Amino acid sequence: MNNSSNCKKLLLIAIDGLSFPLLQKWFAMGDLPFLERLMEGGCYGLLKPFTPSNSAVIWTSIITGMNPRKHGIDSFIYYKVGERIVRKTAIKKMLKCGIRPLFRWLQKKEYVRDVPFSLSMVQQKMLWELFAQEDRSVGVINWWYSWPACEVPGFIISDRVHYWRLKERGKNGSLPDTHLVYPDSLFDEVVKSIVDPLALPVDVYQQFMKVDRREIETMRNCHYKRHQLMSEFKYLYSMDESVKKLALYCLKEFPQPDFLAFYFRGIDIISHCALKYDSCNRDSHVTDKEIEQFGDTVHEYYCHIDRILKELIEKVSVDTTVMVVSDHGFEKEPDGRFGHRKTKPPGLLILNGQNVRTGLRVENASVYDITPTLLYLGGLPVSKEMDGVVLTECVEEIFLQNHPIQFIESYGSPLRHKGPVAHDSDEEIKERLRALGYLE
Ligand SMILES: [Zn+2]
Incomplete structure (x- = not known):
């Protein structure tokens, strides 16, 4: 962490599908040193299981502090x-x-x-909108429902930039290319930073699985098939890699915003695709050859994410409060496949850094507590309309004493476009959302 800033900063990193039991297993082997230090040097705890265990719904509840009846998101x-x-x-x-x-x-x-989906469907203000309306600087990369990117003091790189890049390669296509980022001047850099899923080098594949050149060629050409590593690996890897590159670019080019949020999807998709090959999960449908080839894929991807987190978090100022959150974990479902819809394995919360206590296990935290806690740590009042509480047990005593929790009745309703921002090419968007694992 560098020393360049002297006011309070928040960094929220979303890791979709990050599973606590898997972390524990690999901590024991010493394989995820950064995440282990982050947890041990701060506070962590499981989030209460959430129904429905649907990422779009959970992440919107996380970032508004409100339940789906209030924020209006019930599906992709x-x-x-x-x-x-x-x-x-x-x-x-x-x-x-x-x-x-x-x-x-x-x-x-x-x-x-x-x-x-688009932001026009979300009926409450997102956390970055709350900071922005209080004239605090914000930066958001790839967050759910961040398109269309709205005007803020800072920057937004919306979750639709990935398939904008894919569009370039398509024959037909008129994807909406407005409001992908804010400010517009970021656009060229964003396009340069998006990693092309169809051009991943051989050694990227071989870092995660034992495949030869011929098999890699097959994976490159494999059209999207849901939850199949053969087709999905290229998309999930390139999406996370793009987010990392964009985050590093923004951290270098802009002063660090007061509130910064990044979203990574890869662990979720790779867990859907490849947890079944992991040695301890051996099931009868999986062949010895597949275990030999893909048995270590999820593990390697967790190590990859551990390194990404280290790289990013080392770039923010020392007085930053860092929160890493997952929306759900993974478990074997009644149908025998690995997922989260039926079993609802809990997500995870890690807090570390400025004003955070050390070595505490948080009990009974809920997804609704994240926004109130970040508002409080960022010096803003908590809305009484929110369904969660400030996780005071995570906060250092001296900060609590000097900063009583402030409340307001409401932050008001967001000004959204009347209808959804829809476009003639929605079918194409859906196809690309499928390819990225957003839609089923
Ligand atoms: Zn998820």
Whole structure:
């Protein structure tokens, strides 16, 4: 960590699907030294299991401090019925009443269309919007629902830049190329930093699995198949690598913002694809050859993320409070596959750095506590509309004494576009969201 700044800073790093039992297993082998130090030198704890165990819903609850009824996100997509917006839960309820054939027909006729997510669907302010409205500087990279990137004192690189890059390679395509980043002047640098999934070098593949050149060629050309390492590895690796490169660029080019947030998706996708090959999880569907080739893939990816975290966190100022969060873990589900939908294995919270106590295990923290805790540590009041509390047990006594928790009734409703920001090319967007593992 460098010494360049002297005011309070926050860094929130989201690692989708980071699993506590796996961390413990690999800590015991001394393999994740940075994460281990981060946990032992700070506070950590499991988050209460969340229903539904759906990443879009959990991350939006994390970043608003509010439950899905308040923030309005219940799925990766929503439906447009004529010009009306209908949420997936409402459609599901209707389908239970036996109108599925009618619904299918309406879909076919395009009276009902499903639309990929955007910030316009989120009915509460995101944490970065709260800091921004209090004139604090913010930086956000790849966070859920960060598109369209709004104007802030700082920068936003939205979660849609990845498939904008993919578009360049496509034959047809008119993906929305507006509001991908803020400020616009960042755009050229962003495009340069996006790692091309189809051009990953051989040694990247071989770092994570035992594959020869012919097999790598097959993986490069493999069209998207959900939860299949063969097709998904290139996308998940390039997405995380792009986020890292963009984060390093922004940390170098801009003064460190008061609130900084990065989102990494790779662990989630690689766990869906490859936990079944891990030696201790051996199941009857997996062959000896597959275990030989991919048995160490998830482990290697955790080591990779450990190094990325080290690289990034060493770049922020020493007076930064660092929070690493996962939305859920992974477990063997009733269908025998590794996932999180049914078993709801808990996510993890790690706090370290400025004003944070050392060596404490937090009990009973919830996803709703993250936003109130970060607001408090950042010197802003907590809204009474939020569903969580400040995790005071993590905070150093002296800070608590000098900074009583302040409350306000509400931060107000966000000014959003009336309807969702939709686009003619939503079908293409959905295809690319699938390729990145966002959609099923
Ligand atoms: Zn997730």
